[in-house]
Amino acid sequence: MAFTTPRTWSATETVTAAIMNTHVRDNLTNLDGRTGTKPFLVWLATANQPPAASAATMAFRNGHPVLEFDAATAEIAIFSGVLPVSYSAGGFLTTVYWMAASATSGDVKWNVYIEAHTPDADDLDSDSFGSLNTTTATTASAAGELMQTNVSITSGDGLLAGESFRLQVSREANHAADTMTGDAQLLKVVFRET
Amino acid sequence: MAWTTPRTWVTAEVVTASVFNTHIRDNLEDLFDRAHTKPNLTWLATSNEPPAVDPATPVFRNTHPLLNFDDATKEYALFSGVLAPTYTNGGLTVELHWMAATATTNAVKWDVDIDAIASEGHDIDRTTWSPVQTVTDTCASASGELIMSTLTYTHGAAMGGLLGGDMCRVRVARDGSASGDTMSGDAQLYKVVLRET
Numbered sequence: 001m002a003f004t005t006p007r008t009w010s011a012t013e014t015v016t017a018a019i020m021n022t023h024v025r026d027n028l029t030n031l032d033g034r035t036g037t038k039p040f041l042v043w044l045a046t047a048n049q050p051p052a053a054s055a056a057t058m059a060f061r062n063g064h065p066v067l068e069f070d071a072a073t074a075e076i077a078i079f080s081g082v083l084p085v086s087y088s089a090g091g092f093l094t095t096v097y098w099m100a101a102s103a104t105s106g107d108v109k110w111n112v113y114i115e116a117h118t119p120d121a122d123d124l125d126s127d128s129f130g131s132l133n134t135t136t137a138t139t140a141s142a143a144g145e146l147m148q149t150n151v152s153i154t155s156g157d158g159l160l161a162g163e164s165f166r167l168q169v170s171r172e173a174n175h176a177a178d179t180m181t182g183d184a185q186l187l188k189v190v191f192r193e194t
Numbered sequence: 195m196a197w198t199t200p201r202t203w204v205t206a207e208v209v210t211a212s213v214f215n216t217h218i219r220d221n222l223e224d225l226f227d228r229a230h231t232k233p234n235l236t237w238l239a240t241s242n243e244p245p246a247v248d249p250a251t252p253v254f255r256n257t258h259p260l261l262n263f264d265d266a267t268k269e270y271a272l273f274s275g276v277l278a279p280t281y282t283n284g285g286l287t288v289e290l291h292w293m294a295a296t297a298t299t300n301a302v303k304w305d306v307d308i309d310a311i312a313s314e315g316h317d318i319d320r321t322t323w324s325p326v327q328t329v330t331d332t333c334a335s336a337s338g339e340l341i342m343s344t345l346t347y348t349h350g351a352a353m354g355g356l357l358g359g360d361m362c363r364v365r366v367a368r369d370g371s372a373s374g375d376t377m378s379g380d381a382q383l384y385k386v387v388l389r390e391t
Contacts, residue, residue, distance in 0.1 A: 020203035028200040125338035
């Protein structure tokens, strides 16, 4: 529903149903769709908190910090945050911004796991990531061109507003569906309420 | 004020005050409330700008970056940011996500104050901290489990006169020598949240 510049009303004009629908109903509906404080977290590659084993490799490409994920071994990056209190119990979506190091064809299987930190319950001395969320996407037609791959979070590990959490991104390179040769380079990750 | 799907108006209908109030007044008020994006800053332990004297110690625990606060010496961590201009004078809430290094009983006393840095006319060579707010909370029943301690600041002098759009620093300290701080060993700060209440 497009937004129309609100009408300047004049004295004694006859207000029709069409005018009310354009200037009141449609404008209200438009604003309703654009108003909100849904959580929206962005992490750059530099925000990675690498795990002790199988960590993605930090690299630079034309000055852009990226995390490189191997084509043979499943490698991992971890991002940490707090879910804003404005979260209103909607769903979650993760978007992985990535490119191929050199390939121009083939697919990459991205896996995302959420680890909610429930106060006085989850012990941070051991990892407790939830179940798998995954999407397989084809690389761009030219190396260096970005892909935005959405991973719907069907398993959010019970994450609630105001809670600390971690998000793990991995490339399941040894899976049959992951067919791209060479490294996949992760540039940014977005986590938001849908 | 709840949102109502906007009315489809029809020719020649009699428009009542009740209809206008529900479909125009109440919906506009609902949109107004939701248009305010309250400031919400999150700092990880790696965001610390350590003071020259008695800084908390950065460490890793199961790859989580943390700041260790001693149980005898008062140690500090500083976090810097800008309060979003959407702040509407609602006061502030600070949340500390922390755990014990080893302890499973007793309490930690946290001191938090705020340095408001106005865009112009503020000499950054001097620091004016707001009055200290404190919270004392018992650690989790198992080492490694998180506790979230909450402090609230009313708008105005209690938060150093900080306004929307101003830069600010938040100083976190553990007052390990206070009588209320009874936990042995380090307290480990994981994350800090500053948001409009």
